[in-house]
Amino acid sequence: MTRLPLVLLLLLPALVRADDASDAVQIFALGEQQYGKYFSPAGASSQILQGYIVRYYKDTNTYLGVKSGVVYVYGQQFGVGIVAVGSVASFIGTANKVTDLTDLILSRRSANCLDYAGSYSSTAKDYSRNLNFTGSLSITVSNGVCTFTSNNIPNHTMGQGGNFATPVSAQSNVYKVTTAPVFAAQNTALSLTWNSAVLLNGVRVDMLAAACYNVGDEKIGCNNDSQPWRFDPMYAKNGFGTDNHNAHTQPDGSYHYHGNPNALFDFSGTVISPVVGFAADGFPLYGPYIKDSTTGAIRKVKSSYQLKSGSRGTTSSTNPGGTYDGTYRDDWQYVAGAGDLDVCNGMTVNGIYAYYITDEYPYMTNCFRGTPDSTFRKGPAGNAPP
Numbered sequence: 001m002t003r004l005p006l007v008l009l010l011l012l013p014a015l016v017r018a019d020d021a022s023d024a025v026q027i028f029a030l031g032e033q034q035y036g037k038y039f040s041p042a043g044a045s046s047q048i049l050q051g052y053i054v055r056y057y058k059d060t061n062t063y064l065g066v067k068s069g070v071v072y073v074y075g076q077q078f079g080v081g082i083v084a085v086g087s088v089a090s091f092i093g094t095a096n097k098v099t100d101l102t103d104l105i106l107s108r109r110s111a112n113c114l115d116y117a118g119s120y121s122s123t124a125k126d127y128s129r130n131l132n133f134t135g136s137l138s139i140t141v142s143n144g145v146c147t148f149t150s151n152n153i154p155n156h157t158m159g160q161g162g163n164f165a166t167p168v169s170a171q172s173n174v175y176k177v178t179t180a181p182v183f184a185a186q187n188t189a190l191s192l193t194w195n196s197a198v199l200l201n202g203v204r205v206d207m208l209a210a211a212c213y214n215v216g217d218e219k220i221g222c223n224n225d226s227q228p229w230r231f232d233p234m235y236a237k238n239g240f241g242t243d244n245h246n247a248h249t250q251p252d253g254s255y256h257y258h259g260n261p262n263a264l265f266d267f268s269g270t271v272i273s274p275v276v277g278f279a280a281d282g283f284p285l286y287g288p289y290i291k292d293s294t295t296g297a298i299r300k301v302k303s304s305y306q307l308k309s310g311s312r313g314t315t316s317s318t319n320p321g322g323t324y325d326g327t328y329r330d331d332w333q334y335v336a337g338a339g340d341l342d343v344c345n346g347m348t349v350n351g352i353y354a355y356y357i358t359d360e361y362p363y364m365t366n367c368f369r370g371t372p373d374s375t376f377r378k379g380p381a382g383n384a385p386p
């Protein structure tokens with residue numbers, strides 16, 4: 001990460017205002033689009049440094065920053081020291097901008113959640129009930145934490161091709177994501193008591209289903225994380241009623257994804273995928289298209305999990321028998337080097353660790369390399385009942 005000059009660090013106050021983050025996103029976009037000769041290349045990741053939200057532009061050796069409603073620049077082109085060039089309002093106006101996310105295709109690849117700060121809305125039709133919902137999401141930043149406040153309504157149609165056991169209903173969710181995620185001493189396994197991620201349309205990701213072989217009706221009630229033969233909701237023959245966005249509802253009506261949302265990114269295969277959300281440990285989640293490091297071609301990223309070969313064993317009350325076909329999560333095994341990704345379905349590219357959406361199991365995340373934030377815990381201590 002590029003470091004600011006010592007003179008700049010000495011002059012900056014300590015804290016970041018929550019409103020500055022959404023202001024900064026708009027100021028950076030404006031500067032890069034209209035004043036590219038001063039601020040390039042576009043799209044650098046933002047940094048929080050001693051109270052300023054800044055971007056460093058290596059080609060022009062300049063800085064653009066926001067603090068307390070004021071825009072600042074730094075660089076030889078602007079004279080000596082830090083230069084205040086005007087209020088945020090003078091550049092982008094004083095009205096709170098609400099961005100419409102409906103069917104929006106994202107493009108940003110910044111791994112820092114603060115670059116997505118802002119207020120968002122969307123319209124989503126519940127296909128099965130012919131009912132329209134309004135989605136609401138705000139992302140604010142304070143003291144190195146991005147706070148996602150959402151009603152959990154997506155930016156696309158719901159229910160098409162699915163069979164929801166419970167009608168969709170709006171929720172009241174708050175998730176907190178660190179702007180500076182780090183690896184933990186050991187990986188944290190997925191759990192039924194934790195949501196896995198939040199996407200940039202405000203909808204949660206919950207990878208596991210409370211459904212196991214020979215437990216209850218094999219749809220709900222399997223609440224022991226270590227119970228074997230847990231059904232995979234993404235396996236079509238399991239009949240979990242997911243729609244064409246690989247989502248369905250929980251008993252309280254919470255819409256949630258189990259795999260590729262089939263939204264938010266370009267599907268043409270000609271564009272590298274953007275960030276589509278953030279995992280509970282703060283690391284970003286990218287779409288499936290990457291640039292091959294050897295050929296330079298754009299291709300889909302590949303999971304390193306493979307189906308086990310042979311038979312599960314003799315059918316019994318504790319063993320479903322049959323051959324490994326993907327019905328259960330236990331049908332898969334991690335084979336290091338078999339694909340691009342690690343055991344958690346992530347990898348490091350250009351110094352940035354992230355998880356990736358894959359066509360194959362485990363589809364999004366399979367564990368956490370960092371420490372999940374407690375706001376992703378389900379129930380009274382977090383969001384949504386288990």
